[in-house]
Amino acid sequence: MKNQRKCIGLAGFGVVGRHVYEQLTTVHRKQFYVKAVAIKHPDRHPETDIPFTTSLDSLIWDSEIEVIVEVIGGIQPAYDFIRQALLHKKSVVTANKYLIAYHGNELRKLAAEQGVQLLYEASVGGSIPILSALNCSLRHHQIRSVTGILNGSTNFILTALSSQPNRSVDDILQEARDKGFLEADPSFDLKGWDIQQKLTIIAWHAFGCRLVPGEIPVLSLMGFSDPDRFLTRYGRIKYLATICREGDTLSSLVIPTLIEDTHPFIRVQDEFNAILVDTEYSGGQLLVGKGAGGHPTACSVLADLIAIDHRLPDVDESVDWTIRHAQPLGQVYLRVASGKEKQVISRLKKEQVVFRPIGNDQYVVRSISLSVLMSLQTDLALAVKLPSQLFIESHLTQRLALAV
Amino acid sequence: MKNQRKCIGLAGFGVVGRHVYEQLTTVHRKQFYVKAVAIKHPDRHPETDIPFTTSLDSLIWDSEIEVIVEVIGGIQPAYDFIRQALLHKKSVVTANKYLIAYHGNELRKLAAEQGVQLLYEASVGGSIPILSALNCSLRHHQIRSVTGILNGSTNFILTALSSQPNRSVDDILQEARDKGFLEADPSFDLKGWDIQQKLTIIAWHAFGCRLVPGEIPVLSLMGFSDPDRFLTRYGRIKYLATICREGDTLSSLVIPTLIEDTHPFIRVQDEFNAILVDTEYSGGQLLVGKGAGGHPTACSVLADLIAIDHRLPDVDESVDWTIRHAQPLGQVYLRVASGKEKQVISRLKKEQVVFRPIGNDQYVVRSISLSVLMSLQTDLALAVKLPSQLFIESHLTQRLALAV
Known part of the structure; x- marks a missing residue:
């Protein structure tokens, strides 16, 4: 029996690692056999029935182990470890978006050269099988754009801002920290870096385009605070990532957006993720599922473990993409950091940007290019693209009418 | 070049067949080569550059053809044709839900015995890659239930009823007929038979359970008419199919439902389909996409054509399911066909069903078993399950208050 099962080496035993182990040894025990689990701190793991080791190398040198699951995260030691595993002709399944991006x-x-597989469904969209869909089912639909809510933590925060109007922004951020959704330094989520990395991976699978995460324009959610709170009414602010094709040109963007x-994302709340793939042949394809958590992420790891036996079609790299980032954005809401008003207004005037003040230091800008907006970003607390006339009708018209 | 391409025989050249041909010979021409297209009526196809044949057999006997795409529809001659193709060790891709159900x-x-593949993603959910997701990505999530809007025609009609309140039901049905969404005899869509067939296919891929379409309980949308029109306000009536697991028991149902x-289905309009897969490990997974049309269906055929080289995991048939159909339904709206009032009321009383009249011959039933409801069905114009307290608040409470 044992020999018929695929032999797995698991590197990492955090939230995701534990759930992968649990699923492999319960519902999937007929198919898989976990020979070793590499951990860093054995003193934190009192379980005696789990085959722990503190040596990552032992997973690579074990000739019985066919597939390695990497759920350590971060660049090092994961990078060296995965490289060595591939060089030893072991297939690798990873949830490491940072490394893959x-x-x-x-x-x-390297995996292709070695004739093994490198799969990473769990690195994007939590439980949503987006990479598998882009690789297989959706590639024939002629993809025009992919837009997503790709970060569960910020979606959780935006949902709380909208559903608990009496709590302050700081209070909600503190709850997110207490729940482990945000690090002490929340930059990775709130500044959109996590989303940049995921969008890089999506860009590869949707278009065969190699982006560098740091080059994707991103507008931060970091400066969002109580004066902006009115925007969260009706739960219509989403932190969106988008990559869009026009001919041979691709543009990508991460921006808080009023939808x-x-x-279709209007009901996507809490830690859920959503991805809308707009296609030439079949219109919009929507996928929604839990974006974070041990079990949902473990499910994506499991899907990869099964897929390893079924070599997937290669990504189409035939298009030589032009990357363009300076598109105009349409209507944008800006709040200017205190003391910077003059500076920002003079800059807006200089760029001939039409704007209407809607409060002491809040502005609705009629049309602004992304490059101007990003150059202003350090002086702005928040910029939200406002594509919605509905919102203008329901809330802003009165204030606009006063201001105009 | 030609020899590197997969050689295809296409059977059928209707709406879907044309779009499959178009996609194969344009964006996918590097991968595929359509050697022959079998049609019934050559006089209806004036194109001279398409390799037409009137002989289905010629596709089977052609040793160069590796894969046959069947988009004829119906049981015969498709059944004999596909059987023969498989016996001749050709893989088959079909959109034929009737035949597969x-x-x-x-x-x-037969396909497994012959070592070839039989794929039919296009038979369910239009452009949504639901079978691929159930086979691969979602099977590790431990599926609890699958619920879907699986019929584009009836969803189009329900959307029109809701969005065009001044038009009569008959008028909207006529438009659906004129647009080709409904046959002259609309039973196949309105009585839920189309949905039964699709649900049978989903039941197989989600649970490895073999259902017979005709045995899935179905409540018809056929008798829906102007007195029921108030139910369509806010677009909240959806014609839902559901299959649900409890332990080793499966229950399935097709029923017009007030959501x-x-x-998550609230914004699923027009001919769009939606499928919600509820899972043990990752909660709800939602997929939404166009449910009908030549291009969307052709995309699913194309996805199968690519997948043919990547043998998918087999469906898990290990559970010996008990099928149960007589669950209680909770709150149900009934309208009784004129002249049948006494008969229905006496039957409800005999079954000790508690009900409240809300009009001359309309009732809200507090709880009713499915078997009683189905036995009454011929005497009822419509039965809609009302799981929503919201609706009661917004509309029915006033009428209920008058009636109680």
Whole structure:
């Protein structure tokens, strides 16, 4: 029996690792056999029935182990470990978005050279099988754009801001920290870096385009505070990532966005993720599922473990993409950090941007290019693209009418 | 070049067939080569550059053809044709839900014996890659239930009823007929038979359970008419199919349903389909996409054509399911066909069903078993399950208050 099962080495035993182990040894025990689990701190793991080891190398040198699951996270030691595993002709399943976003191309190439697989469904969209869909089912639909809510933590925060109007922004951020959704330094989520990395991976699978995460324009959610709170009414602010094709040109963007009440993401709340793939041949394809958590992420790891036996079609790299980032954004809401009003207004005037003040230091800008907006970003507390006339009708018209 | 391409025989050149041909010969021409297209009526196809044949057999006997795409529809001649193709060791891709729902098990077995593939993603959910997701990505999530809007025609009609309140039901049905969404005899869609067939296919892929379409309980949308029109306000009536697991018991049902305003299907309009897979490990997974049309269906055929080289994991048939159909339904709205009032009321009383009249011959029943409801069905114009308290608040409470 044992020999028929695929032999797995698991590196990492945090929230995701524990759930992967649990699923492999219960519902999937007929298919898989976990020979070793590499951990860093054995004193934190009192379980005696789990085959722990503190040596990552032992997983690589064990000839019985066919597939390695990496759920350590971060660049090192994960990078060296995965490289060595591939060089030893072991297939690798990883949930490491950071590593794949920055080193995916190199590691994919190495895996192909070695005739093994490198799969990372769990790195994007939590439980949503987006990479599998982009690789297989959706590639024939001629993809025009992919837009997503890709960060569960910020969606959880935006949902709380909207559903608990009496709590302050700081209070909700503190709850997110207490629940482990945000690090002590929340930059990775709130500044959109996590989303940049995921969008890089999506860009590869949707378009065969190699982006560098740091080059994707991103507008931060970091400065969002109580004066902006009115924007969260009706739960219509979403932190969106988008990559869009026009001919051979691709543009990508991460930006807090006010969506219309009829938008398919309107009910996507809490830690859920959503991905809308707009296609030439079949219109919008929507996928929604839990974006975070041990079990949902473990499910994506499991899906990869099964997929390893079924070599998937290669990504189409035939298009030589032009990357463009300076598109105009349409209506944008800005709040200017205190003391910076003059500076920002003079800059807006200089760029001939039409704006209407809607409060002491809040502005609705009629149309602004992304490059101007990003150059202003350090002086702005928040910029939200306002594509929705509905919102203007329901809330802003009165204030606009006063201001105009 | 030609020899590197997969050689395809296409059977059928209707709406779907044309779009499959178009996609194969344009964006996918590097991968595929359509050697022959079998049609019934050559006089209806004036195109001279398409390799037409009137002989289905010629596709089977052509040794160069590796894969046959069947988009004829119906049981015969499709059944004999696909059987022969499989016996001649050709893989088959089909969009034929009717055939797969009734003969899928036999044909799947034959394909496995012959070492070829039988794929039919296009038979369910239009452009939504639901079978691929159930086979691969979602099977590790431990599926609890699958609920869907699986019929684009009836969803189009329900959307029109809701969005065009001044038009009569008959008028909207006529428009659906004129647009080709409904046959002259609309039973197949309105009585839920189309949905029964699709649900049978989903039951197989989600649970490895072999259902017979005709045995799935179905409540018809056929008798829906102007007195029921108030139910369509806010677009909250959806014609739902559901299959649900409790331990080793499965229950399935096709029923017009009033969904809550927060339900993920609330924005699924026109001919769109939606499928919600509820899972043990990752909660709800939602997929939404176009449910009908030439291009969307052709995309699913194309996805199968690519997947043919990547043998998918087998469906898990290990559970010996008990099928249960007589669950209680909770709150149900009934309208009784004129002249049948006494008969229905006496039957409800005999079954000790508690009900409240809300009009001359309309009732809200507090709880009723499915078997009683189905036995009454011929005497009822419509039965809609009302799971939503919201609706009661917004509309029915006033009428109920008058009636109680």
